[in-house]
Amino acid sequence: MKFVVPYLRVVAGMFAAITLWLAIVEIVNGNFADAILFVAFAAGLGYLAIGKPLRDHRRRIKAEQDAIAARAEVGHRAFLAGDVRAAMAPPPEPPKPPRIRRGVVIAAAVAGLIVLMGIIGDISDGLDSPTKDDASTTPRAAAPTTTTPYTTSAATTARTVAPETTPATRISTTQVAAVASTAVMPNVVCMDLQAAQDTIQAAGVFYSTSVDATGQGRAQVWDRNWVVVDQTPSVGASIGEGDPVLSVLKEDEFSGC
Incomplete structure (x- = not known):
């Protein structure tokens, strides 16, 4: 089971990233209630993906700090007792972090590539709302646009402004x-x-x-x-x-x- 757990975390992280992207898409489309729901799912999946590694990391840091504090206390007591050699002894080596298997790294890279391809595909499709797919799968036929040839002559295109004698109706140069x-x-x-x-x-x-x-x-x-x-x-x-x-x-x- 311990062999499979890291891969399950990779899968959870991939779905967390996908769900977070869906939340962004919903925000773009103005569906904030759906976006909040997706963010909640993304937070839960993200916790499953990185919760335990973060806790293990904090435990290693705390163990290292406790070991250094204990060594400092021992050195202080040795110095007070006159044992200078014991007081100057080097601190204990920090605990080594667990090794990350190559297969897990490859799986994480593949998952990241899948998420990236999905994001690119969504952008190219116009960021459709995932919760509104059933609104209209078949677009309404656009009304045909009829265009008539538009011909103009120099006399009709050029607008001439005749000067008026009344100042109140005179068109300014800016106009x-x-x-x-x-x-x-x-x-x-x-x-x-x-x-x-x-x-x-x-x-x-x-x-x-x-x-x-x-x-x-x-x-x-x-x-x-x-x-x-x-x-x-x-x-x-x-x-x-x-x-x-x-x-x-x-x-x-x-x-x-």
Whole structure:
């Protein structure tokens, strides 16, 4: 049984790390009650994994300190008795820590690799809530986006501000510059989210937002794993910072693209 116990501790530590990661995912998704539950499970599993090694470590330190204190007391009494040689004797050797088997180290490394791969997979999938998997396994079909060609001419795109004779209605130079700097919304439907954001930035607007088209509120952690299925405002509309809103689905979900 003593041979198996270290490996059981490794397994408990692996599940403690997985449960703690699930708690982090729940916090990202705003499910704080579920996150607290996962943290409690992680604490229990963590205690099973490292509780006894920590207690053994504290016992070794206490035994070493007690041995040094006893040796100091013996040396003090020997010095008072005139036995200088006994008083100057070296302190006792500290107890040696138990050897860690190579198999346990390998098992711990494999467990850590499994946890790391799971975290990377969750990040690439958008940090879905593990307690909300049954909410909607089949995403709602996105409403088809119909786009009409948007043609502009130099006369219609350029906004001319006629000077007014009344000072109260006169447009300032700053307002004219703001109107002139307004960007035009490009067509980004069926692009991956990263490419869509780059296209909007190239049009002159740096900040845009994205939302989960299924309504589950999933976080878009890895932009290239999401596809734009709808956009607001429509193609050709004037946009400013924060105006573009992109509805997205995962690349492996049906998007109609």
